[in-house]
Amino acid sequence: MPAEVVQPAGGDQAGQARADHDRVQALGHSRSVSALSAAHRGLPGRTAGQGQGMAVMVGTRRGRSARDWVVLGGFGLAAFATAAVGGFGVRDAAGEYAGLARPAWAPPSWLFGPVWTVLYVMIAVAGWLAWRRVGWTWPLVPYAVQLVLNAAWTPIFFGLGAYGLATADIVALWFAIGVTVVAFWRVRRAAAWLLVPYWAWVSYATALTVAIWRLN
Numbered sequence: 001m002p003a004e005v006v007q008p009a010g011g012d013q014a015g016q017a018r019a020d021h022d023r024v025q026a027l028g029h030s031r032s033v034s035a036l037s038a039a040h041r042g043l044p045g046r047t048a049g050q051g052q053g054m055a056v057m058v059g060t061r062r063g064r065s066a067r068d069w070v071v072l073g074g075f076g077l078a079a080f081a082t083a084a085v086g087g088f089g090v091r092d093a094a095g096e097y098a099g100l101a102r103p104a105w106a107p108p109s110w111l112f113g114p115v116w117t118v119l120y121v122m123i124a125v126a127g128w129l130a131w132r133r134v135g136w137t138w139p140l141v142p143y144a145v146q147l148v149l150n151a152a153w154t155p156i157f158f159g160l161g162a163y164g165l166a167t168a169d170i171v172a173l174w175f176a177i178g179v180t181v182v183a184f185w186r187v188r189r190a191a192a193w194l195l196v197p198y199w200a201w202v203s204y205a206t207a208l209t210v211a212i213w214r215l216n
Contacts, residue, residue, distance in 0.1 A: 068132065075128045079120040082147045086154035093158045101215040106208055119198045123147075126194035130184050133191075139183035146176035163213035170206045177202055 087093070094109040130139050149172050157166035177199045185192035 068128075071131060072124070072128045075124040075131070076121075078127070078147060079124040082151045083116065083120055085151040088155060090154055090158045093154065096158050100212055103208070103211045103215070106211075115201060119201060122194045123198055126184065126191040129188050129191035129194070133188040139180070139187055142176050142179040142183055146173055146180055149173040149176055157209070163209070163216060167206075167209050167213050170202065170209050174199070174202050174206055 097109050127140065127143050130143070149169055153166055153169050153173065156162050156169055177195060181192045181195050181199060184195065
């Protein structure tokens with residue numbers, strides 16, 4: 001009898017242990033499933049957040065792009081204003097130029113228009129590229145100075161006929177362009193290269209101005 005009592009008791013304990021083990025496994029599986037479900041429920045929230053972040057980035061880029069085009073237009077207007085102011089008060093620059101004593105290597109009057117049109121476009125783009133890199137900072141100071149000196153040359157030379165003063169102006173312009181090239185080179189080399197043809201043309205124009213001054 002005692003053995004029979006002990007045997008069923010031992011069997012009950014073993015059964016109870018297996019049942020407890022099964023419940024623990026079931027609970028662990030349930031928790032894993034719950035955690036996985038929670039993770040899956042969290043994914044749409046994070047995806048939405050990432051989508052919002054991308055939307056903000058796209059909106060910011062569009063805003064910057066629009067502003068870039070506006071500023072480029074501003075640089076174009078500045079170059080146009082330089083050319084317009086240069087011609088202010090000068091009625092027949094081509095006729096006056098033709099009547100001057102000039103060196104044999106002087107260009108024909110019709111060449112100035114196309115050359116300066118291309119150069120002014122390059123000047124505007126160069127300033128814009130530098131602005132995109134550093135904003136309204138010190139590299140644009142010599143850039144603005146050379147625009148003013150550029151605009152002043154034509155009225156001085158053709159309007160006033162002051163060839164000596166025009167020579168002083170264009171020499172100062174040459175140096176201002178050089179300073180601008182160096183300043184742009186340090187922040188955006190493409191902007192500096194765009195000014196090199198302009199600098200070369202002004203070098204030629206400086207020699208021509210000096211020659212005309214001496215001959216007249």
